[in-house]
Amino acid sequence: KKRYMYLTEEILTENPNICAYMAPSLDARQDIVVVEVPKLGKEAAQKAIKEWGQPKSKITHLVFCTTSGVDMPGADYQLTKLLGLQPSVKRFMMYQQGCFAGGTVIRLAKDLAENNKGARVLVVCSEITAVTFRGPSDAHLDSLVGQALFGDGAAALIIGSDPDPNLERPLFQLVSAAQTILPDSGGAIDGHLREVGLTFHLLKDVPGLISKHIEKSLNEAFQPLGIRDWNSLFWIAHPGGPAILDQVEEKLELKPEKLRATRHVLSEYGNMSSACVLFILDEMRKASSKEGLNTTGE
Numbered sequence: 001k002k003r004y005m006y007l008t009e010e011i012l013t014e015n016p017n018i019c020a021y022m023a024p025s026l027d028a029r030q031d032i033v034v035v036e037v038p039k040l041g042k043e044a045a046q047k048a049i050k051e052w053g054q055p056k057s058k059i060t061h062l063v064f065c066t067t068s069g070v071d072m073p074g075a076d077y078q079l080t081k082l083l084g085l086q087p088s089v090k091r092f093m094m095y096q097q098g099c100f101a102g103g104t105v106i107r108l109a110k111d112l113a114e115n116n117k118g119a120r121v122l123v124v125c126s127e128i129t130a131v132t133f134r135g136p137s138d139a140h141l142d143s144l145v146g147q148a149l150f151g152d153g154a155a156a157l158i159i160g161s162d163p164d165p166n167l168e169r170p171l172f173q174l175v176s177a178a179q180t181i182l183p184d185s186g187g188a189i190d191g192h193l194r195e196v197g198l199t200f201h202l203l204k205d206v207p208g209l210i211s212k213h214i215e216k217s218l219n220e221a222f223q224p225l226g227i228r229d230w231n232s233l234f235w236i237a238h239p240g241g242p243a244i245l246d247q248v249e250e251k252l253e254l255k256p257e258k259l260r261a262t263r264h265v266l267s268e269y270g271n272m273s274s275a276c277v278l279f280i281l282d283e284m285r286k287a288s289s290k291e292g293l294n295t296t297g298e
Contacts, residue, residue, distance in 0.1 A: 001267045001268065002151075002267070002268050002269065002270070003150075003151030003152075003269065003270035004151055004152050004153065004269065004270075005129060005133075005151060005152050006032065006036055006040075006128045006129075006130055006152055007032075007129070007130050007133055011032070011130075015028040018130070018133060018134070018197070019134070019135050020134065020135050020196075021134050021135045021136065021137040021140070021143070021196075022134075022137075022196050023196060024195045024196060025195075025196055025197055026193075026194070026195050026196065026197055029069065029130050029131045029197050029198075030069050030071070030131075032128070032130045032131075033066075033068040033069035033128050033130050033131050034069050034071045034075075036128055036130075037066050037068050037069060037075050037126045037127075037128055038075045038078035038079045038082055038126070039082065040126045040128065040152070040154040041064065041066075041075065041079050041124040041125075041126035041154050041156070042079060042082040042083060043154065044124060044125075044126065044154040044155050044156040045079065045083055045122060045124050045156040046083070047156065048122070048156040048157055048158055049083075049122070049158070052158050052168070053167070053168075054120070054167060054168070056083060056084065056085060057086055058120050059085055059086070059089060059120050059121075059122045059158070060089065060090065060116065060118070060119045060120055060121070061089065061090045061091075061092070061109070061112050061113075061116070061119055061120070061121040061122070062076055062079065062080060062085065062089050062090070062091045062092065062121070062122050062124070063076075063092045063094065063105050063108055063109055063112075063121060063122070063123045063124070064076035064079055064091070064092070064093055064094065064124045064125075064126070065094040065095075065097060065101045065104070065105045065123075065124070065125045065126075065274045066094075066095060066125070066126050066127060066274065067095070067096055067097060067098055067101070067127060067131075067191070067198070067273050067274060068126070068127050068128045068129070068130070068131045068132075068198075069095075069128075069131050070095045070096065070193070074091075074093035074095070075093065075126070076091040076092065076093040077091065077093075079124060085122075090112075092108065092112075094108075096191065096193070097274060098189070098191060098273060098274070099189075099238055099240060099271065099273050099274070099276070100238070101125065101273070101274035102125060102238055102273075102274045102275065102276055102277025102278060103177075103179075103238070103277055104179070104274075105123050105125060105274065106123065106159070106174065106177065106277070107177035107178075107179065109121040109123050109159040110159060110174045110177055111177075112159075113159050113160050113161040114161050117161075117162075118160075118162075119160060119161065120158055120159075120160045121158065121159045121160065122156065122158055123156060123157050123158070123159060123278075124154065124155075124156045125154060125155050125156070125273075125274040125275040125278055126153075126154035126275065127152060127153060127154065127272050127273045127274060127275050128152045129150045129151065129152055131197055131198045132146065132147075132150060132197060132198045132199075132200060133147065133197075134147070134196070134197060134199075140201070142200075142201055142202045142203075142204070143199070143200065143201070145202065145241070146200045146202065149240075149241055149270055149271040150270055150271050150272070150273070151269050151270030151271065151272055152272065153269055153272035153275045153276075153279065154275055155275045155278030155279050155282065156278070157278060157281070159174070171281075171285050171296050172281065172285070172296055172297065175225065176221070176224070176225060178220070178221045180217050180220065180221075182209060182210070182213045182217070183213065184209070185209055187203065188202070188203045188206050188209055189201075189202050189203070189206060190202075206240070206244065207240075207241070207243040207244040207246070207247045207248075208247065210240075210244055210247070210248060211244075211247035211248050211250070211251040212251075214248055214251055214252065215251065215252060218230065218252075230252045230253075230254060230258075231253075231254060231255050231258060233258075234258075234284060234297035235254070235258045235259055235261070235262065236261070236262070236277055236280045236281055236284060236297075237259060237262045237280070238262075238276050238277055238280075239262045239263065239265060239266035239271055239276055239280075240271065241266075241271065242263075242266070245259050245262060245263060245266075260287075261280050261283040261284045261287060262280050264283055265279045265280050265283055284296065284297050285297070
């Protein structure tokens with residue numbers, strides 16, 4: 001239903017090559033995202049820090065993720081300056097990770113927090129589609145699908161171990177984190193940074209590929225925790241697209257409410273790449289609070 005985008009008609013009029021499918025336009029795109037991605041990330045980070053309620057001097061680590069452009073010094077450095085973080089903050093910059101990065105940043109922050117006593121890790125995902133936006137091509141309809149799905153957005157959270165109950169109010173507990181590569185998935189989703197910007201190509205059967213292997217992946221992740229009922233979990237699923245959600249829901253026989261938060265974010269914001277998972281976490285916690293549940297995500 002909705003998407004938010006930095007690009008305006010005025011910007012596109014001034015940079016007509018961005019509207020073409022294969023015209024050289026990387027410099028124009030980079031000029032936008034190198035400046036605006038850290039600024040958008042700053043807005044999300046400030047909201048997270050304000051809700052956390054602690055001074056930003058307590059932030060020990062920064063994980064910044066974006067698929068929108070690349071630069072040196074990176075967006076992590078720029079955000080450190082914009083927020084006025086301590087120069088000693090330990091920074092991790094993740095470029096060009098794509099849609100799965102929302103899970104990756106949380107996994108990385110969990111490891112950092114658990115292995116550095118007293119650590120407070122600021123995680124920021126900021127995405128602006130100016131690097132991928134382009135006109136249609138009759139020969140590449142998969143690109144058109146991406147244009148229909150993607151939107152801009154930024155989200156931030158703070159992750160730590162051993163919270164101080166007098167000062168901090170944890171929203172979620174991270175118990176375990178894992179990652180896998182699906183069999184026969186090479187070339188399913190490709191992104192390449194070129195003179196024409198960041199191009200994406202998706203195979204038609206990405207939803208089928210994911211749904212085919214989803215249960216095996218879940219078993220590997222959750223059997224050590226003694227969990228086999230997929231409806232007993234609360235779901236923060238990246239909304240790659242409606243077809244993916246539909247097929248996963250059918251394959252796992254999920255109740256409709258299990259993907260409600262994911263579908264809501266997709267409808268209201270589109271696919272914001274790495275930021276989506278963090279948006280859905282926020283949607284889940286707001287819904288849990290509104291419904292008066294005992295725990296977030298119950």
